[in-house]
Amino acid sequence: MQLDDLYRRVIMDHYKNPRNRGTFGDEAVTVNLNNPTCGDRISLQLLIEDNKIIDAKYTGEGCSISMSSASMMTEAVKGRTYEEALDIATRFSALMKGEDVQFDEYEEIEALSGVNKFPARIKCATLAWNALRKGIGEDSTTN
Amino acid sequence: MNAQIREQFPILHQEVNGHPLVYLDNAATSQKPRAVLDALSHYYEWDNSNVHRGVHTLGTRATDAYEGAREKVARFINAARSEEIVFTRGTTTALNLVASAYGGPRLQAGDEIVITPMEHHSNLIPWQQLALRTGATLKYIPLQPDGNIDLADVEKTITPNTKIVSVVYVSNVLGVVNPVKQIAEIAHRNGAIMVVDGAQSTPHMKVDVQDLDCDFYALSSHKMCGPTGFGALYGKRQLLAAMEPIEFGGEMINDVGLYESDWKDAPWRFEGGTPIISGAVGLGAAIDFLTEIGMDKIEEHEAHLATYAMERMSEIEGIHIYGPAKRKVGIVTFNLDGVHPHDLATVLDTYGIAIRAGHHCCQPLMRWLEASSTARASFYLYNNEQDVDRFIDALVQTKEYFGDAIG
Numbered sequence: 001m002q003l004d005d006l007y008r009r010v011i012m013d014h015y016k017n018p019r020n021r022g023t024f025g026d027e028a029v030t031v032n033l034n035n036p037t038c039g040d041r042i043s044l045q046l047l048i049e050d051n052k053i054i055d056a057k058y059t060g061e062g063c064s065i066s067m068s069s070a071s072m073m074t075e076a077v078k079g080r081t082y083e084e085a086l087d088i089a090t091r092f093s094a095l096m097k098g099e100d101v102q103f104d105e106y107e108e109i110e111a112l113s114g115v116n117k118f119p120a121r122i123k124c125a126t127l128a129w130n131a132l133r134k135g136i137g138e139d140s141t142t143n
Numbered sequence: 144m145n146a147q148i149r150e151q152f153p154i155l156h157q158e159v160n161g162h163p164l165v166y167l168d169n170a171a172t173s174q175k176p177r178a179v180l181d182a183l184s185h186y187y188e189w190d191n192s193n194v195h196r197g198v199h200t201l202g203t204r205a206t207d208a209y210e211g212a213r214e215k216v217a218r219f220i221n222a223a224r225s226e227e228i229v230f231t232r233g234t235t236t237a238l239n240l241v242a243s244a245y246g247g248p249r250l251q252a253g254d255e256i257v258i259t260p261m262e263h264h265s266n267l268i269p270w271q272q273l274a275l276r277t278g279a280t281l282k283y284i285p286l287q288p289d290g291n292i293d294l295a296d297v298e299k300t301i302t303p304n305t306k307i308v309s310v311v312y313v314s315n316v317l318g319v320v321n322p323v324k325q326i327a328e329i330a331h332r333n334g335a336i337m338v339v340d341g342a343q344s345t346p347h348m349k350v351d352v353q354d355l356d357c358d359f360y361a362l363s364s365h366k367m368c369g370p371t372g373f374g375a376l377y378g379k380r381q382l383l384a385a386m387e388p389i390e391f392g393g394e395m396i397n398d399v400g401l402y403e404s405d406w407k408d409a410p411w412r413f414e415g416g417t418p419i420i421s422g423a424v425g426l427g428a429a430i431d432f433l434t435e436i437g438m439d440k441i442e443e444h445e446a447h448l449a450t451y452a453m454e455r456m457s458e459i460e461g462i463h464i465y466g467p468a469k470r471k472v473g474i475v476t477f478n479l480d481g482v483h484p485h486d487l488a489t490v491l492d493t494y495g496i497a498i499r500a501g502h503h504c505c506q507p508l509m510r511w512l513e514a515s516s517t518a519r520a521s522f523y524l525y526n527n528e529q530d531v532d533r534f535i536d537a538l539v540q541t542k543e544y545f546g547d548a549i550g
Contacts, residue, residue, distance in 0.1 A: 003493050003544065007486070012545075038485060039502040039509065039516045061515045063485035118489060 005114030014068035019075050022057045031131040040066045044131040051082045070128035076106035082136045089129050096122050149525045151176040162495030165530045170315050170521035172365045182428035209420050212427035216375050219430045221351040229376040229410040234342040235265040237361035237376035242269035244386040252278030255305040259284045260511050261314045264504045266340040290317035290466045305335040312344035316503050317466035318474035324355045349438040369429035373422025383409035390415040441524045445473030448522040455535045473522030482545045484518040494537040
């Protein structure tokens with residue numbers, strides 16, 4: 001196991017300098033998710049218009065993997081339609097299974113490919129993406 | 144005591160991620176000595192049979208092994224008689240049994256249940272749910288800033304309305320040893336019963352339930368060198384005798400009619416179905432193993448390791464240790480500035496070091512500590528100073544790694 005596979009510079013950069021960290025008002029769709037086995041939690045907010053994610057923000061607490069993944073996810077899906085966002089999320093699931101997939105929309109996500117070699121940490125990386133799926137699957141506030 | 148003891152744990156003699164395994168997650172579960180592994184395979188190779196029914200030889204052997212283990216548990220915690228030991232799936236089941244079978248029929252609105260914020264979820268949720276079910280009030284004994292319990296607070300929290308007090312003997316996070324004997328005295332003076340969660344105490348120190356004068360005491364096999372999925376509930380004879388079973392089926396009955404049935408005496412009335420016979424065999428072997436070494440020696444050894452680890456950890460800038468400054472047991476919970484516990488545990492794992500990271504099944508305590516997550520190193524009889532040194536070296540490496548990665 002190579003630690004550098006897991007903790008690439010780009011991941012640490014997103015951890016230390018998170019993008020889209022913050023909140024919107026009541027107009028946003030809010031999804032609160034936590035990982036009961038470890039205590040990581042995310043509150044994802046999406047501004048939605050006509051099945052399109054106009055903007056995305058998140059707050060939460062967790063390890064470098066879960067928080068950098070949230071940072072990257074929000075960057076990747078901003079301005080995308082549901083369909084496009086779901087497509088990225090589907091490719092992210094494939095990435096976690098070790099498949100060779102590209103993210104032309106936001107290449108930095110590929111830095112998380114190393115998580116696949118650390119099975120215990122996959123759930124950290126997928127937390128934000130599960131919140132995204134929930135957010136675009138339901139148009140009312142969850143939790 | 145150490146080199147020979149270590150020899151007896153086959154699992155410790157392996158490399159993990161290219162490094163010798165350093166197992167410091169003993170508060171989660173302990174490793175098993177050769178004697179326990181051999182007892183399990185011997186049971187299945189020679190004695191396996193159902194208990195309490197067979198007329199044949201194997202049935203007698205299995206029954207003797209199962210009931211023999213009950214006597215061993217009774218002696219190990221100094222119960223007055225082996226009939227006071229109910230076998231369960233573990234501490235969780237044991238505590239749920241008390242909440243359901245003792246608490247359920249006896250509690251009503253106006254009654255109080257008293258616990259502490261440092262309880263493991265298994266000694267918190269059963270009482271919380273019992274309170275919700277019966278209308279009883281759940282109350283918490285407040286903690287001192289260092290995590291200790293002040294008996295003056297116990298006096299204030301327990302009242303004549305209190306029916307059940309349930310407290311963990313040794314905290315799986317703070318590493319404190321709670322004054323359960325004194326708390327039991329206060330509980331009894333107010334007419335309440337005293338329940339003790341012994342999951343973290345039984346494996347590591349001498350326990351005497353008669354001296355504690357607790358009414359119930361729960362323990363798990365897997366944290367004390369025995370197999371998983373097994374444990375025991377000690378209950379005072381008259382209390383167990385007055386409790387109705389909550390699980391019905393084979394094994395636990397006296398006479399079954401079409402419309403009515405009655406039960407065996409305690410403890411067997413609480414052991415419906417074919418029991419975990421191998422669990423009893425394994426726990427019995429684990430108790431023999433621990434007894435031969437001596438619980439006093441084990442306790443002393445772990446206190447030494449924890450103290451040594453805390454000394455060395457204090458040399459690392461940015462380490463914060465939770466709980467009191469001194470340790471009598473081998474549990475050290477901490478955080479390292481700038482490194483999330485999961486990241487820390489992952490990096491340590493690449494050095495072959497197993498620690499726990501997370502909330503340790505103590506979410507209310509984590510909130511009290513104002514930490515969403517913490518890291519924990521916990522020691523057992525087979526750990527040594529070299530394990531601590533490797534752990535410290537890896538902590539330093541982790542700090543440097545994250546310092547570089549961030550910088």
